[in-house]
Amino acid sequence: MRLLTAFGLAGAMLALAVAAGAGDLKSGPQVGDGVGAFNVVKCGGVDDGVDVGEQLCYV
Numbered sequence: 001m002r003l004l005t006a007f008g009l010a011g012a013m014l015a016l017a018v019a020a021g022a023g024d025l026k027s028g029p030q031v032g033d034g035v036g037a038f039n040v041v042k043c044g045g046v047d048d049g050v051d052v053g054e055q056l057c058y059v
Contacts, residue, residue: 029035037059042050050056 037057039055039057041055042052044052
């Protein structure tokens, strides 16, 4: 039982340390940032002359 309590306490302390050191999380492009070229594969949608499965590059 003591071992289980020790591991639980260590896990809780680790979780608090990670949360405290995380700071502000910023994911993805931020407002005003430019977006570089990227590739996509059409998987469906309107009939726009592009075949499903075709790879497209957006610049």
